[in-house]
Amino acid sequence: MYFEVHGLTTPNAPTLVLSSGLGGAAQFWQPQLADLVEDYRVIVYDQLGTNRSPATLPSDYRIVHMADELLTLLDKLDVSQCHLIGHALGGLVGLELAKAQPERLTSLVLINAWSSPNSHTQRCFNIRKALLASGRKDIYLQMQALLLYPPDWIVANQDKLTKEEAHHLANFPDKNNLLARIQALSMFDIDPYLGDIHTPTLVIANKDDMLVPWQRSQILVEHMPNASLTTMEYGGHACSITVPTVFNRILHRHLNAFA
Incomplete structure (x- = not known):
């Protein structure tokens, strides 16, 4: 996988690994x-099958595979312990890591993440899949903006969004890979294991999130022994x-508690 390492270069520097959502981009x-x-030493990466990490993903691709890929990268970089900061899909990868190899994580930050399916988010995924099937990549990108950003932010940043969408349209991800990642x-369902995840965890939720109901973050905090909600x-x-x-x-504020 494509990766970048920024910041401190000393061997014992505290390490942050930033894992992004469905788009998978380090950017x-x-x-x-x-x-x-x-x-900090900061590691960002393009998830497999996205952006600068080309691959053909299998139809049975799952979050556990993404976690294994990240563990392989951490081994390559000799990272024995890190803070994992994950947005949405990246948070799910973090939960899978905390379940499988908790000793690798100093802490976990979950941003607008979830532990099991819900009907609202599934409707959003269904619309995304229908737009991909229709071939309307431009409308897919417009729909993506509606799910990611508040309405007034979209209005205030229309010129920026238009340029970004033109770039993304010209570099649109492989449809089958995207469908495999949405699937x-x-x-993903880690509910039965939440009580066994003792990694210190900050859960961040947005009450105006149009994709993931913020109450899904409450569920995480209610069932994870060392989790707090902001x-x-x-x-x-x-x-x-x-x-x-x-x-x-x-x-x-979260990271300073471990300094």
């Missing part, structure tokens, strides 16, 4: 990098992009 974390590199999200009133599903100053402050 997703650009609003956080400058704020983190002075104090992996739809099948709710944000504004920012949408991609709050790390729309309100990075607020988000970065919350993240630093």
Whole structure:
């Protein structure tokens, strides 16, 4: 997988691994990098089958496979322990890691994540799949913006979004890979194991998230022994992009507890 390492280079530097959502892109974390590199070694990566990590994903692809791929990368980089910060799908990867190899995680940050399917998010996935089947990649990207960002943010950033969507349209991901990743999200269910995950965990939820009901984060906190919840009133599903100053402050507050 394509990866980048930023920040501190000392062998014992505290390490952050940032794992993004359905898009799988390292670039997703650009609003956080400058704020983190002075104090941490920061690893970002393009998930397998996305962006600069080309691959053909099998139809039975699951979140556990994504977790295994990340563990392989961590072994390659000699990372024995890290803070895992995961947005949506990336949070699900973090939960799978905490279940399988808890000794690898100093802490876990779950951003607008979930532990099992829910009917609202499944409807959103169904619409995405229908748009892919129709061949309307441009409308798929417009729908994606509606799920990621608050309405007023979309209006205020229309020029930026138009340019980004043109770029994404020209570099649209492989449809079968995208469908395999959506299916992996739809099948994920770790509810029976939440009580066994003792990794210190910060759960961040946005009350205006249009993709994932924020109450799904409450479920995580209610069943994970060492989890706490921070709710944000504004920012949408991609709050790390729309309100990075607020988000970065919350993240630093969590990480400072381990300094």
